[in-house]
Amino acid sequence: MSMMNIRAIRHVGLVALVVALLPGPVWAQTPPSAPPAAQPPMSHLWIVIGPGFTTARAGCPSCDPDGVYAKAASLLLDAGVRVTPRIDAGLELLWAELKVDGGAPIRTTFILGVAQFHPWVDRGLFLRAGMGIGIVGNGLFSPIGPPLAPPYTTNALGIVYGVGWEFAKHRRWNLQAHAMHHVAALGELTTVSGTSIKNVVGNYWTVGVAFVIR
Numbered sequence: 001m002s003m004m005n006i007r008a009i010r011h012v013g014l015v016a017l018v019v020a021l022l023p024g025p026v027w028a029q030t031p032p033s034a035p036p037a038a039q040p041p042m043s044h045l046w047i048v049i050g051p052g053f054t055t056a057r058a059g060c061p062s063c064d065p066d067g068v069y070a071k072a073a074s075l076l077l078d079a080g081v082r083v084t085p086r087i088d089a090g091l092e093l094l095w096a097e098l099k100v101d102g103g104a105p106i107r108t109t110f111i112l113g114v115a116q117f118h119p120w121v122d123r124g125l126f127l128r129a130g131m132g133i134g135i136v137g138n139g140l141f142s143p144i145g146p147p148l149a150p151p152y153t154t155n156a157l158g159i160v161y162g163v164g165w166e167f168a169k170h171r172r173w174n175l176q177a178h179a180m181h182h183v184a185a186l187g188e189l190t191t192v193s194g195t196s197i198k199n200v201v202g203n204y205w206t207v208g209v210a211f212v213i214r
Helices: 003-021
Strands: 045-059 069-084 087-098 106-117 125-137 154-166 173-190 196-213
Touching: 045 087, 045 173, 069 106, 069 196, 087 125, 087 196, 106 154, 106 173, 106 196, 125 173, 154 196
Parallel strands: none
Antiparallel strands: 045 069, 045 196, 069 087, 087 106, 106 125, 125 154, 154 173, 173 196
16 A cells, blocks of 8 residues: 555544544534414403493583583493404493482493504504494483473483503403593483473593403
């Protein structure tokens, strides 16, 4: 065997020895990390229920500009679906039993179709608007003084708009705080003396908190 072949064999052996002494690949020393656990999918259910505090005032073109205010606790209930990560839609019920100067309770119920919009998916701010009916009666307060003639219950066009914040929005159970303005267009009412009160509008301002189920 020639000297050139011997040297070549030595060089190959030396290279093989160096390669054998080198540490293994990094992937062989450190096992790959496990993928993050997948978040449970959000349901399409949307339910909101909680108490609030409502202040109401009836007004009309011939009424006292200062108006008469009634205050009482109220209950808010929403039930519907999550249409997209930013939009919820469903039915809303607001119930309040208000009194004016210690008189008979004025029971008011709003039944509305509502939509709720989140400008940002990762934040709790939401805007809400809706339309339906407002059922007002059983002691409905006359904004001009004389009591109203029967019937004491009237159905009206109702609308709502408001704003709120939903805490921990991506959890299935969380809380929200909100401020809403419900409006009942009561139209024309008649007192026991026969006086007509035209274009009566009931305004209901509500602040509250509620449980949210998604």
